[in-house]
Amino acid sequence: STDNLPLPVQADVRDWLWDKLVAQYGEAEALTIGRSMHEQATLDLRVNTIKGNREEVLAKLIAENTSGVTNITTTPYSPIGIRMPNRLNIGRHILFTEGKIEVQDEGSQLLSYLVAPKRGMMVADFCAGAGGKTLALGALMRNTGRLYAFDVSEKRLHNLGQRLKRSGLSNLQAQVISSETDPKLKRLNGKFDRVLVDAPCSGLGTLRRNPDLKWRQTPQDIAELNVKQANILARAAKLTKGGGRLIYATCSLLRDENETIAEQFLATHPDFKLLNAAEILAQQQITLDTGDYLKLLPHLHNTDGFFAAVFEKQESAKPEPKPAPESAPVAEA
Template structure:
């Protein structure tokens, strides 16, 4: 990064804008850029890299600067993580700052507490210690500090993976098959894929490989009735529709009209004709009651802490808390219970989160099964093996992580409605 006085001021202003985290960091950053339309691509890239770099390493930077100001955090980040030396920074810094910058470079990370080394909140480290060693937590934290790769999913309705890889390479984009998803491609770097003819024609969609694997766990068949219960902007919906060969009926429900509106252009590109987006006001909406007992398969990608996505959303470390996890648990069990009522006997439900926490995952499933004995668990590893997806550490549950799979952190459980509820 080439530093000038103006660019340093810009970086400091951006960090100052984002750090109170009164909204998601990407939303605040978009607003920051909107307020400065004159900024060129290089300045925007430098700002985004610095903001997310400071967020990824904030615990360490604050330990080094004594919870410093935005200016101190930016200078510490440039020194420690961008490799700038005192000579490069001297034209832009105060005399007092020139005295502590060498100390920033020399500080030893291993002398810091575990939560600082792992760049995870203390409360989260304590929760992870229930199932992980300190060494494992440190490795998880280090993996979450790395930027996520850019994965795309091939729309199997319109193209084959080999053809797409060849076409991407003709566009000068380096690409290779993802190791697990049979329709995934991992791109090198961060190309502007939304300008690619492949994207504009609906042959590819941006989607993390872990998210793709959830669709293969649900494994919908052509002609079935399927529900994506928390569809959001529809990334998984579009995969399910392609797996169904655009036959049958696929409902995409969500409580956010804005998120569903983002599905519309994607749906148009996809060539799918079996998807029916519908806004619901809650898990008790009457639209859902009309489908009770009629659905073959349901995907519940439940609202969660999102802590498995810290590579993309490092600000979540400060926007979640033990209290927010407790609130989410109530919502998760209510949504799972409502979604389960849609299934016909023999139907399949996949419950998934992008969280590593037992409270949002295993505990929710255990609580649900205690109250719904007519449901049983299917083995995730066996279901994936049937589709020639080899995930050797997948068993009763699916647990994907940046550390072991280079995907976002996902949990999934597969439930089967094995018999009708006994009559009163």
């Protein structure tokens, strides 16, 4: 038995990480979290509602299941998710090649519902990566409005291009930016109804899928990420229009990357207020109450570890200053 080993060894994490988890969750839950990261993650699929519906896709997957797998089910929280037990390779599956399904963790699917984009809105995915969440947002917008995917990596956005072709979406525009301070963002200040910041983070919520992360990350890395997270969120705030919403999300378990960033943001941005995540989900018939913030943990929700906060910009916020004439020196974005 491992029961008499030191607790960080039982949890299979480095001492610094163990100390942070204990400070946040207490010893018992920290140990449960550590152990839950050894469980195999499920394979979650998102049904692309532009091209199909969950009942039809689920029926097809069950009908052709010849391996005797009995537990192909709907996801408990996401209304568009299907949970597969095994890491099946669905890359060649007709449902995938036709764009009816994408691989996406249920937690990530729920994040798009938390953004709650409506038809005809202007929406930005500010750290789009390969665009899994962007595509989910586009489907929720029913392919209307305008959806921007920003990222600093051309390669990641190229991958999004491949997925976009399958998705059937035509409301999406991908744009490479040099950093969050790229001057080309300036003309978009105050334009967006929804801005999602799925921030660069430690990824410690995804250890079931990426176990090596816990050995690679150091406290110094976390401190550097915190600076980046705060800067990106502050820049994204400028893109948000009065009455619009800014959503900050990570796949981290650490308060330093989550609540602390959200609290600092609110303290320095009095024109934003925190909205209750559970209420936003409830408005979309999703019953999941983790308080003001969305906080998902593998041992409680069978998803990756996720955190999200929704901020709303006050209508009375003064309008963005008019851009200076072209000849004037360009101010910082």
